[in-house]
Amino acid sequence: MKRTAINLLIIIISIAILPRISSAQNNSISHKVDSVLNLMTLQEKIGQLNQYNDDLYATGPVTVDANKIAQIKRGELGSILNSQGTTRTTGWQNIAMQSRLKIPLLFGQDVVHGYKTTFPIPLAESCSWDLDLMEKSARIAATEASAGGIHWTFAPMVDIARDPRWGRVMEGAGEDTYLGSRIAYARVKGFQGEIPGATNSVMACAKHYAAYGAAVGGRDYNSVDMSERQLFEYYLPPFKAALDANVSTFMNAFNDLNGVPATGNKYLQRDILKGLWNFQGFVVSDWASVGGMITHGYVKNEYEAALAAITAGCDMDMESRCYKNNLAQLVQDGKVPVALIDDAVRRILRKKFELGLFDDPYKFSNSERETEALNNPEHAKTAREIAAKSIVLLKNENNLLPLSKKLKTIAFIGPLVKAVKQNKGFWDVEVPDTDSNFIVSQWEGLTDKLGKNTNLLYAEGCKVQGEDRSGFEEAVNVAKQADVVILSIGELRDMSGEARSRSNINIPGVQEELLKAILATGKPVVVLINAGRPLIFDYTAENATAILYTWWLGSEAGNAIADVLFGDVNPSAKITMTFPRSVGQIPIYYNHFNTGNPPKDDNDRFYRSAYIDLSIYPKYEFGYGLSYTSFKYSNLQLSKKKMKAGESIQVSVTITNTGKYEGEEIVQLYLRDKAASVVRPVKELRDFKKLNLKAGESKTIQFIIDKEKLSFFNQQLQWVAEPGEFDLMIGASSRDIKLNDSFELID
Ligand code: GLC
Numbered sequence: 001m002k003r004t005a006i007n008l009l010i011i012i013i014s015i016a017i018l019p020r021i022s023s024a025q026n027n028s029i030s031h032k033v034d035s036v037l038n039l040m041t042l043q044e045k046i047g048q049l050n051q052y053n054d055d056l057y058a059t060g061p062v063t064v065d066a067n068k069i070a071q072i073k074r075g076e077l078g079s080i081l082n083s084q085g086t087t088r089t090t091g092w093q094n095i096a097m098q099s100r101l102k103i104p105l106l107f108g109q110d111v112v113h114g115y116k117t118t119f120p121i122p123l124a125e126s127c128s129w130d131l132d133l134m135e136k137s138a139r140i141a142a143t144e145a146s147a148g149g150i151h152w153t154f155a156p157m158v159d160i161a162r163d164p165r166w167g168r169v170m171e172g173a174g175e176d177t178y179l180g181s182r183i184a185y186a187r188v189k190g191f192q193g194e195i196p197g198a199t200n201s202v203m204a205c206a207k208h209y210a211a212y213g214a215a216v217g218g219r220d221y222n223s224v225d226m227s228e229r230q231l232f233e234y235y236l237p238p239f240k241a242a243l244d245a246n247v248s249t250f251m252n253a254f255n256d257l258n259g260v261p262a263t264g265n266k267y268l269q270r271d272i273l274k275g276l277w278n279f280q281g282f283v284v285s286d287w288a289s290v291g292g293m294i295t296h297g298y299v300k301n302e303y304e305a306a307l308a309a310i311t312a313g314c315d316m317d318m319e320s321r322c323y324k325n326n327l328a329q330l331v332q333d334g335k336v337p338v339a340l341i342d343d344a345v346r347r348i349l350r351k352k353f354e355l356g357l358f359d360d361p362y363k364f365s366n367s368e369r370e371t372e373a374l375n376n377p378e379h380a381k382t383a384r385e386i387a388a389k390s391i392v393l394l395k396n397e398n399n400l401l402p403l404s405k406k407l408k409t410i411a412f413i414g415p416l417v418k419a420v421k422q423n424k425g426f427w428d429v430e431v432p433d434t435d436s437n438f439i440v441s442q443w444e445g446l447t448d449k450l451g452k453n454t455n456l457l458y459a460e461g462c463k464v465q466g467e468d469r470s471g472f473e474e475a476v477n478v479a480k481q482a483d484v485v486i487l488s489i490g491e492l493r494d495m496s497g498e499a500r501s502r503s504n505i506n507i508p509g510v511q512e513e514l515l516k517a518i519l520a521t522g523k524p525v526v527v528l529i530n531a532g533r534p535l536i537f538d539y540t541a542e543n544a545t546a547i548l549y550t551w552w553l554g555s556e557a558g559n560a561i562a563d564v565l566f567g568d569v570n571p572s573a574k575i576t577m578t579f580p581r582s583v584g585q586i587p588i589y590y591n592h593f594n595t596g597n598p599p600k601d602d603n604d605r606f607y608r609s610a611y612i613d614l615s616i617y618p619k620y621e622f623g624y625g626l627s628y629t630s631f632k633y634s635n636l637q638l639s640k641k642k643m644k645a646g647e648s649i650q651v652s653v654t655i656t657n658t659g660k661y662e663g664e665e666i667v668q669l670y671l672r673d674k675a676a677s678v679v680r681p682v683k684e685l686r687d688f689k690k691l692n693l694k695a696g697e698s699k700t701i702q703f704i705i706d707k708e709k710l711s712f713f714n715q716q717l718q719w720v721a722e723p724g725e726f727d728l729m730i731g732a733s734s735r736d737i738k739l740n741d742s743f744e745l746i747d
Contacts, residue, residue, distance in 0.1 A: 138190025174576030402567025425552025426497025445558020496532025629659030
């Protein structure tokens with residue numbers, strides 16, 4: 001007994017003194033920052049505000065800079081992006097240590113969904129609704145990247161997006177602000193860990209600030225125009241959630257917002273981020289977006305671009321050279337006070353101190369740790385687990401799935417069956433001298449899963465793109481020999497991602513014609529759809545026997561797909577972005593306003609807010625996803641029907657697994673504010689729980705409704721909850737509402 005008490009005491013004390021940036025440390029770091037700042041020349045200060053690309057590869061248009069090394073030796077560079085590995089980062093740091101003040105370099109990279117181990121693209125992961133697992137995925141990415149000398153990842157991308165034509169939907173967490181905020185928080189925590197400067201963590205970067213996902217027409221880099229209320233209500237909250245998770249940096253954006261480019265947007269960066277939200281980290285531009293303001297037509301030249309950006313609160317200039325070439329002159333001309341430069345430098349130096357780089361500039365570049373971190377089998381296991389949990393079961397006619405492992409003959413057909421790197425999706429990382437491109441292909445996953453007694457046949461059938469149908473005959477012949485056909489089709493991985501917007505989001509080429517030819521054999525067909533966005537695939541949706549949306553699942557793609565196909569994992573994912581029926585239906589999202597003429601149903605489309613020639617419903621709604629089992633929702637109870645602002649309502653509901661497979665269910669809680677000072681959506685996700693139930697098992701789960709969940713930004717941009725009636729909906733998706741009730745918020 002005594003020992004336990006002592007242990008408990010030790011735990012309590014250690015938690016209390018857990019090395020966080022306590023206020024005492026904060027002061028000492030501020031003191032250290034100022035002591036360095038006071039030694040710096042103006043040129044050295046300006047140097048800290050620049051980030052250049054390494055020479056390995058580029059994620060934007062490169063500015064050739066022959067004297068990069070000389071600049072670093074003069075202490076005139078703050079950070080390098082896209083440098084990798086302990087050897088290379090050590091090399092750059094060695095040069096920085098030759099400078100007068102030996103201010104260490106920061107190394108940043110887009111470690112978006114994995115470093116050596118590639119995880120599912122973030123949009124796929126978001127469909128798992130598994131916050132712990134998404135945090136763990138980011139944790140592993142950070143562990144591997146930091147072991148490779150990286151201090152800072154340009155992730156998570158937290159842009160809310162409602163237009164699947166936009167290629168970068170693959171990088172985010174879908175259309176919903178509440179879910180996107182929860183995921184943003186989890187990912188920042190995963191990347192940064194609990195202890196700033198820990199060598200298994202990296203600084204995170206909330207991007208792209210702000211509203212980049214609302215580009216007109218889903219065309220990347222395009223203009224964004226919206227009310228401030230919409231900005232605060234739907235697009236800023238995930239950034240605020242990242243800030244609440246103590247995110248170290250923000251990245252601004254390429255788009256203009258209401259006529260002002262985000263990079264030069266003082267309202268966004270100074271008034272809101274550094275003012276209202278009191279952000280203490282630093283803001284980096286997007287690739288050359290400082291100079292990009294000339295192209296926008298916002299400034300005339302680089303001199304004005306540098307002035308606009310530094311004045312607006314953009315602390316670091318990625319790659320444009322506008323700061324390097326103009327800030328000294330701007331100071332000399334009295335246009336930029338040194339205080340503004342000092343503020344930006346302080347923010348950057350503070351992070352370098354917090355990371356411990358002044359004590360040991362090489363602390364992250366450790367080859368032993370790199371070897372160990374990059375060869376940890378646990379990482380692949382986690383990748384396989386989250387990949388399987390990201391696969392969405394869209395259709396399962398006659399319960400064709402899961403397939404039996406005892407099937408005699410399976411035909412595995414399609415242009416993506418034996419693809420390898422395609423499974424990495426966009427924003428993958430190639431780590432030199434490692435097998436970061438080792439991916440379990442879909443073919444490999446099935447061959448590893450199936451015993452000798454299953455004959456697995458293969459045919460490519462066709463390419464992803466193009467009109468060549470010459471492979472159809474072989475594919476049909478292979479299909480005829482099989483008990484079941486698995487067809488793996490979709491878009492290519494570089495048809496989504498940055499600068500990958502598509503005007504037509506159908507499954508490209510003749511892939512659906514291939515499906516049609518195979519279906520003519522009368523065999524049951526499971527279709528795997530590989531994509532970085534919601535696609536449109538009406539023929540497949542109507543005619544395939546079963547459909548799994550497999551996104552781009554990363555290193556363990558083949559194993560995860562095999563786990564789900566053969567029932568070792570019961571799919572539980574639910575889509576976090578609406579799938580439209582047609583491009584004409586875009587934008588379509590679940591949390592829309594009711595309007596004054598809402599259609600009641602698909603037969604009520606005239607003189608309604610509806611198309612006369614198309615269903616009012618999307619193909620698949622936000623929150624939709626099937627399971628191999630079934631769930632019953634019952635016994636919805638509210639602790640009371642009236643609540644005051646300072647009170648809360650306990651909501652309980654019982655979920656029962658009524659099928660024969662153990663499975664996970666994502667129970668969604670939606671609210672509707674029936675009447676308010678601004679119109680409110682027909683429903684909004686305000687909570688969710690993912691629970692595992694054995695066949696026949698029931699669990700009663702609880703939610704808490706408090707004022708926060710009832711609040712919104714009113715016309716004065718105040719965050720308020722207004723008295724009145726609320727509908728409460730418990731759903732298996734935003735459309736499949738199982739139980740309803742209502743309550744009232746009273747004064
Ligand atoms: C790119 C992207 C941004 C990325 C940066 C550095 O243009 O917009 O998300 O972090 O440049 O690669």
